Amino acid sequence: MKPPSSRSLVAGILTLVSLALLVLSLSGFLESLQGLALRPVAAAQEWIAVRAATLRNLLAAPGDVVTLRQQNAELQAEVARLQREVITLREQAAEAEILGGLLNYARSKPESRYLAANVIGRDVSPYLRSIWIGSGTDDGIARGMPVVTERGLVGRVVEAFPTAARVQLIIDPQAAVNVRLQDSRADGVTVAQPNGELRMDQINQGVDVAAGELVLTSGLGGGFPADIIVGQVASVRTRDYELFQQAVLQPGVDFENLEIVLVIASFQPLPAEAGGT
Amino acid sequence: MAYVLGIPLMLVLAILQSAVFSHVRLIAGQADLVLLAVVAWGLTGRWREAMVLGLVGGASLDLLSALPLGISSLALVLIAYVVSVTEGRLWGAHLLTPLGVVLATSLAFSVFTLVGSLIAGAAVDLPGAASRIILTGLFLNLLLAIPAAQLASAVQRLLFPPQVEIA
Numbered sequence: 001m002k003p004p005s006s007r008s009l010v011a012g013i014l015t016l017v018s019l020a021l022l023v024l025s026l027s028g029f030l031e032s033l034q035g036l037a038l039r040p041v042a043a044a045q046e047w048i049a050v051r052a053a054t055l056r057n058l059l060a061a062p063g064d065v066v067t068l069r070q071q072n073a074e075l076q077a078e079v080a081r082l083q084r085e086v087i088t089l090r091e092q093a094a095e096a097e098i099l100g101g102l103l104n105y106a107r108s109k110p111e112s113r114y115l116a117a118n119v120i121g122r123d124v125s126p127y128l129r130s131i132w133i134g135s136g137t138d139d140g141i142a143r144g145m146p147v148v149t150e151r152g153l154v155g156r157v158v159e160a161f162p163t164a165a166r167v168q169l170i171i172d173p174q175a176a177v178n179v180r181l182q183d184s185r186a187d188g189v190t191v192a193q194p195n196g197e198l199r200m201d202q203i204n205q206g207v208d209v210a211a212g213e214l215v216l217t218s219g220l221g222g223g224f225p226a227d228i229i230v231g232q233v234a235s236v237r238t239r240d241y242e243l244f245q246q247a248v249l250q251p252g253v254d255f256e257n258l259e260i261v262l263v264i265a266s267f268q269p270l271p272a273e274a275g276g277t
Numbered sequence: 278m279a280y281v282l283g284i285p286l287m288l289v290l291a292i293l294q295s296a297v298f299s300h301v302r303l304i305a306g307q308a309d310l311v312l313l314a315v316v317a318w319g320l321t322g323r324w325r326e327a328m329v330l331g332l333v334g335g336a337s338l339d340l341l342s343a344l345p346l347g348i349s350s351l352a353l354v355l356i357a358y359v360v361s362v363t364e365g366r367l368w369g370a371h372l373l374t375p376l377g378v379v380l381a382t383s384l385a386f387s388v389f390t391l392v393g394s395l396i397a398g399a400a401v402d403l404p405g406a407a408s409r410i411i412l413t414g415l416f417l418n419l420l421l422a423i424p425a426a427q428l429a430s431a432v433q434r435l436l437f438p439p440q441v442e443i444a
Contacts, residue, residue, distance in 0.1 A: 007324055007325075007358070008358075008362060010324075010325055010328055011328055011354060011355070011357075011358035011361075014328050014329065014331070014332050014354040014355055015351060015355065017332060017350070018332060018335065018347045018350035018351035018354055019347065019351060020347070021336065021346050021350060022345055022346065022347030022348055022350075022351060023345055023347075024346075024347075024348035025339075025345045026345050026396075030346055034340060034346065037340055038340065041337075041340060041341070042289065044288075044289075044292055045292045045295060045296050045341070046319075048292055048293065048296045049296040049297075052296055052297040052300070054399065055418075056300065065426055069306065091311055092317045099308075120296060121292070121295035121296040121299065121341060121443065122295060122299035123295075123299075123342050124291065124295050124299070124338050124341050124342045124344075125342045125343065125344050125393070125394050125397075125399075126305055126307060126414070127390070127391065127394035127399040127401050127406065127410070128342065128344070128392075128394055128397060128399050130343055132295065132341065140438070145414060154364045161344070166343060173399065173400035174398055174399065193402070194400055194401055194402035194405055194406070195402060195405050195409070196305075208342030209416075256300075266312075273425050
C-alpha cells in the first residue's frame with residue numbers, strides 16, 4: 001500500500017485538530033478558553049473599531065473638506081491642522097450626541113441601572129445578526145441582559161466573556177420578543193425574517209392595527225422589561241382564513257450604525273429566557 | 278518566518294473582517310479576507326504554511342462569531358489542501374488563474390459557513406442567501422483575488438528568495 005504523502009498527513013492532522021475543536025466547542029468545553037482568548041482580541045478589536053468609525057465619519061463628512069483642501073498653498077498646512085481638529089471635534093460631538101441621547105433615555109427610566117458599552121464588531125457570519133460589545137463580565141455584564149439605545153430595543157446579551165460580550169439583535173431570526181401595540185394594547189411576538197425584515201405575529205384578528213402605531217416590549221415571559229420601544233407598524237397583513245394578523249415593523253434602532261449601546265444591568269431575566277434565545 | 282508573520286496576520290484579518298469589513302458590504306455580502314489570504318498563500322506553493330494558517334485563521338474567525346469553533350478552521354484547512362495540490366503551478370500558468378481558484382474556494386467556504394450557521398441555529402432563507410450574501414460575497418472576493426495573489430507572491434519572494442546554485 002502506498003504511504004500517504006506528507007501533504008496529506010499534515011492535512012489529515014490539521015483536519016483532526018479542527019474536528020476536535022468543533023466537537024469540544026459544541027460540547028461547551030471551550031467557553032473558558034474562548035473567554036481567555038477574547039481578552040486581547042476584544043481590546044484590539046475595540047482599538048480598530050474606534051479608528052475605523054473615525055475614518056468612516058471622515059469619508060462621510062460634507063464636501064467642505066474638499067473645498068478646504070483647494071485653498072492656497074500658504075494656508076494648506078493650517079487647513080490640514082484645522083481639519084484634524086474639526087474631525088476630532090465632530091467625532092467628539094457625535095459621541096456626545098449619542099451619549100446625551102443615551103443619558104436622556106437612562107434618566108427617563110431611573111428605575112434601571114445601565115452600563116454603556118462600545119460596539120466593537122459584528123458577527124463575521126452574514127447569516128447571524130449579532131454584535132460584539134467591548135464590555136463583559138468584568139464590567140458586570142451577564143447573559144440575558146437587555147441592550148437598548150435611546151431609540152429602542154437592540155437585543156439581548158447571549159454570550160458574556162470577561163472583556164467582551166455578544167449581543168443577539170432583535171432582527172436575528174432566532175430572536176423573539178414579546179411585544180404590545182401601544183394604542184390597541186394587543187400582544188404579539190416579533191419574528192425576524194432571514195432577509196432582515198421584522199414582523200409582529202400573533203395579533204388577534206379582532207384588533208384594529210394602524211400603520212405608524214408604536215410597538216413596545218410587553219414584559220411577558222420575563223425576557224425583557226416592559227415598555228421599551230421596539231419599532232413602529234409599517235404595514236398590516238390580515239387574512240380571513242388565518243388565526244392571527246401580522247404586522248411588518250420598522251425597528252426604532254438603526255442596526256447598521258450602532259456605536260454605543262446601553263446594557264440594562266439591573267434587569268434579571270427569568271433563567272429560561274437568559275439561557276435561550 | 279512565515280508563521281511569525283502569518284499567525285498574527287490571520288488574527289488581524291479576522292478582527293478587520295469583524296470590525297471594519299462588516300461595514301463594507303455589497304448588499305449583504307462581504308469579502309472573506311482570511312480565505313483570500315489562505316488561498317493566495319496556498320497558490321504560492323507554500324502548502325504546509327497555508328494549511329496551518331487556515332487552521333489559525335479559521336479559529337480566529339470562529340472566535341469572533343457565534344459559529345462553533347473549528348468549522349471555519351476545517352473549511353480553510355481543506356481548502357488550503359486542495360489549493361496546495363497545484364504546487365504553485367497554477368499561479369505560474371496564467372495571471373487570471375487565481376480568479377478561478379477563488380471562485381471555487383469561495384463557493385466551498387460559503388457552503389461551510391452556511392452549514393456552520395445552520396449548526397449554530399440560524400434560520401437561513403437559501404434563495405435569499407444565495408443572491409444577497411453568497412453571490413455578492415463571491416464578487417467582492419473575485420475583485421480582491423488578483424491583488425491578494427500578487428501580494429502573497431511578492432511577500433513569498435521577499436521572505437524566500439529563490440536559491441540559485443552556481444556550479
